[in-house]
Amino acid sequence: MADETALETRIAARAKVAVGDVRSVFEAQGIPLGLPPARPRSLRIHRLRLAGVRTGTLEPGPFDKTFEFADGLTALVASNLRGKSSVLELVTWCLRGTPRETSGAIHWLTEVDLDATVAGQAMGFRLNLQSQEITSAIALSGPDQQTLATLRSPDPAQGVLPLFRATNSESYAQQVEALMMQWMDLQPLVSAQKGTTAVAHGWPAYYGALYMPPARSAALLGDVVMAGLSGRLLQVFLDLPAAAVLAKVKTQTTLMVTARQRRQSTATTAQAERAEQRGQIEADLAAAHARLAQLTQAAGGSEQESLADLAEATKRVSTAAVNSEEAWEELMRLHRQARSQRQRDEKLLNDVRESGIARRLFHGLDPTTCPRCDQGFADERRQLEVRDHSCAVCARPVQGDDESPEDVVAEAEERVKSSKEAERLAREALEQAETELDQVSRDLRAAQDRLRQADAAARVPEHAQAREAVLRLEGALSVLPELPPPAVDPAEDLAIKVLRAAAKTLEDDHEKEAARLFTDLNAEISDLARTFGFAALESVSINRAAHLAITSDGGKERNFTDQVPGERLRLRIAVIVALLRVGAAHQISTHPGLLLIDSPKAEEIQDVDIHLLLQELNDVAETNHLQVLVTTADFGLAHDVLPAENIKEAAEGKPLW
Structure with missing residues (x-):
């Protein structure tokens, strides 16, 4: 038996990681950490009903035919092309989801019913057909075969319930597969296709x-x-520990390693190509710089300044000049405003010194426009105010004198003083702005002169071409940075490490179990093959990949594919029966125990050999809980080997159904 220590613990020890890392990797990959021993997965068919309308010249008209099948060997006997093989295909359609081959007679069918026991559960499969396609189908579960045989639809009162419904052939195939995988306790067999795609x-x-x-x-x-x-089926049917899990682990490891190798190879190739590109550009750039320096020196001066740099500098100075000019204009406006205010304040001072009316109006408003219509006052109204003492706003006469002329004059004098100070400050700010504007203007003219000179120099054809080549190569180099080395994904590395350790651990478990089982399996295959008529066989050796080495004819070793068709058939049957025997002896779940063989006599087997094969197969089937359906066109063969109840036959030349 495999090491009883928890699988995750043994994987962690082999990979030298924490158990939690093992769990995380398996969970991320969607792989279970081992599987319990499989449940019994026996499969038996009991009743097949076929109904429809036959067309053509051979017994045309409606038909409704039922076949009953028992354990052991059953022979389907009829003349060639009379429906023997189609019975196997219809059983296959019901149980597999699709027929292996489509018989021409299937287009006659409108209803197909199959009753079977799947892993101990009575089930019924009911198909309604039209033009060889399913129009509706249902799978039923029931308490027993007798109850199912009377029904084509659910009957909860009798314990017959639906397992699934389908409306077309594709849906039926998908749902049968899911149902059988679940009830037969099977896992998908996953393999890697070309190292890049997982195929289930x-x-x-x-x-x-x-x-x-x-x-x-x-x-x-x-x-x-x-x-x-073939090897994976063998491992499953020997219930080797977590055979399906091992297949998934190997497949996922292959896919991840292949993906990483391709990614690293792609990155390495890209690095090399980029390095080669940069090396060529750098060499070309060095040559371009040398050419430009040579032309600059030949022109009798140092290398000209960059046009782009000069244009950018000129733009900055031009912007500063615009800003300085705008600031100067604003300060000029403020200076003029301050000067006008000073002039008004001086005039007002003069007025209040000479006129009482002026002193009376001193603290009043001094509007320049009508407060209602916003129109300016005419000069004559201002003159009337001084000459005739009439208000410039309302034109009414102003009478009397100010009672405190000294205070008014003093306040007017203070206003003049303040306005003069404001004018002085505005003038100083304006002068400073003028100085700055002059400097910026000079800087702008100088920058423009350098730009014109550089542009003129750059327009010399050879020099311009050389500079253009330098700029172009510098640009090309800037858009081709060095590529980093291939990225390392710690999670990916951990997953590969854990999966590799898991594959090795499960392989060890398989080898231990195989050592226990394969000696018995080889002995059983050898005995059965000889029993089935492979008289020259001495021994066989099968491995977990289902490679069968055959020793016969005085010690000559050959492979399975070296055998003639009749010997291959005997060996295949021997392997199936051996699996059943070894499974029973070691109490493991193995092959379902249902076997369909189409026309074994056609496989280059002599009459005496086929009699022996079927006689022994009948005996083996009865003693090993095997159900076998065989087709043959040899009426005598069936009656020589089997009792009448194990023969389903049609009269010679007549259809089987």
Whole structure:
């Protein structure tokens, strides 16, 4: 048995990480940390009903045919092209979700019913067909086969309930796969395709181990040769510890390692290409600089200033000049305003010294426009105010004199003093602004002169071309920075490390279990193959990849694919029965125990050999809880080997259904 220490603990120890890291990686990858031993997954069919309308010249008209199947070997016997193989295909359609091959006679069918026991549960599959397509279907669960046999729809009163419903062939196939994977306690078989894509093989791949492929097929177990599926089926049917988990772990490890390698290779290649590009540009830039320096020196001066730099400097000085001019104009306006105020204050002082009326109006308003219509007063109204003592606003006469002329004069004098000071400050600010404006103007003229000179120098053809080459190469270099080394993803590194340790740990568990099981399995395969007529067989050796080495004919070792079709068929059947025997002996869940074989006599087996094969297969099926359906066109063969109740036959030339 495998080490009983928790799988996550053993993986953590091998990877030298914390147990929590192992759990996190498996959770992130969606992989369970091991699986319990599988539940029993036996599969038996009991009743197949076919109904429809036959067309053509052979017994046309409606039909409704029911086949009953028992354990052991059942032979479907009819002339060629009379419906034998289509029975296997219709059983396959119901249980697999799609037929392996489509028979031409299927277009006659309108209803197909199959009753089966799936992992101990009585189930019924009811298909309604039109033009070889499902129009509606339902899967039922019931208390027993007798109850299911009377119904095509749910009947809760009798304990018959729906498991799923489908409205077309595609939906039926998807739902049958999900149902069978669940009830048969199976996990998807995941493999990596070209190291880049994960491919999941579900129930159809498992079903290939129930319906024997053509004898010439290279697959020992199942009907798919690629992706190592034969080995994975073998591991599952021997219930090796977490076989499906190991497949997922290996696949995910392959995908992650491949993705990392491709990413690193791409980054390394990009780095090399970028370094080569930069090296070439840097060499070209050095040559361009040398050429420009040579032309500048030949022109008799130092290298000209950059046009772009000079243009930027000129722009800055020009902006400063505009700002200075605007500031000067504002200060000029303030100076003029201050001067006007000073002049008004001086005139007012003169007026209050000479006129009592002026002193009386001194503290009043001094509007320049009408407060109602906002129009200015005419000069003559101001003159009338002085000459005739009439108010410039309302034109009424102003009489009397101010009672405190000294105070009015003193206040007027103070106003003149303040306005003079304001005018002086405004004039000083204006003079400072004029000085700054002059300096900025000189700077602007100088910058413009340098720009014109540089532009004139740059317009010399060779010099301009050389400078353009320098600028172009500098620009090219700036948009091609050095690439960083390939990024390291610690989470990815941890995941790969943990998955690799998990694969090795599970492989160790498998090897321990295989050592316990494969000796018995090899012995059983050898005994059964000889029993089935492979007389020259001496021994076989099978490994976990389902590679079968056969020793026969005096010690000569050959592979499974080196055998003739008849021997391949015997070996396939021997492997299935051996799995059942070893499973029973070691109390593990194994092959479902249902086997479909189409026309074994056609696989280059002599009459005496096929009699022996079917006789022994009948005995083995009865003693190993195996249900086998075989088709044959040899009426005598079936009756020589089987009792009448195990034969489903049609008269020679007549249809089986």
